[in-house]
Amino acid sequence: MMRTSIVSLVSGTLFGAGLAISGMMNPARVRGFLDFFGSWDPTLAFVMGGAVIIMAVAWAIQSRMRAPVCEDAFALPGTTRLDGRLIGGAVLFGIGWGLSGLCPGPAISSLAVNPLPALVFVTAMLAGMAIFRMTESRGQG
Template sequence: MRQLLIPLAAGTIFGAGLTIGGMTDPARVRGFLDLFGAWDPTLAFVMGGAVLVMAIAWTAQRRMLRPAFADAFSLPDRNDLTPRLIGGSALFGIGWGIAGLCPGPGFAALAIAPASAAIFVAAMLAGMLAVRLLEGQG
């Protein structure tokens, strides 16, 4: 049961943070990304808060022998930077700019604006399936 409660609590906190921060509002996200138009800087505070939380987490992680809810840390390194990852990141950014949503806020938006968020989530899942089929993993 504990194996399910920790991810559920983390996901709930993450979704609440996305909603409170305005990341589930596509208009606000597109306004933030529109640097040369009607730029909306409010999401800069959300991102600044995320950077602050991660700085604290990285500092705490360095002092820990092992994670609280796992057997070992699974941390990225520079070997993880592959052309596939960089290309996928570029596609992610383009999609985020067009839709105003990314996967986390897209799922959280299902509770707020289910009709429009469902279109995004369905398209995202179709894209994920297409990649798996193209790479022969499906």
């Protein structure tokens, strides 16, 4: 348990540092990336490309491991199905990201640096999560 907490803390700190160093906590970077016909900012493309390379290496390493370092088994997604809910969620995420320039990780990190805009986003995100939980539980009950 303690080892898992330490690994989680180090991973979260590394992720937050990466967001800060790459400038991804700045909503203007994301909006600049989406401004194809104005002053386009390619920074986000480089960050995504770096993340894809690191993730490809991580998947290659994971496929050779019997179990993760701090757990008994891997908790991997059980399905690869593309359905309306997944696509709709991705579209909604993209619209919110494009409008606000923030996604959950940078928004939470931004609470420490630029709290007011981040607080608006995080509040809306939490409200959306609560609405989903309420409607999801009604649909399954």
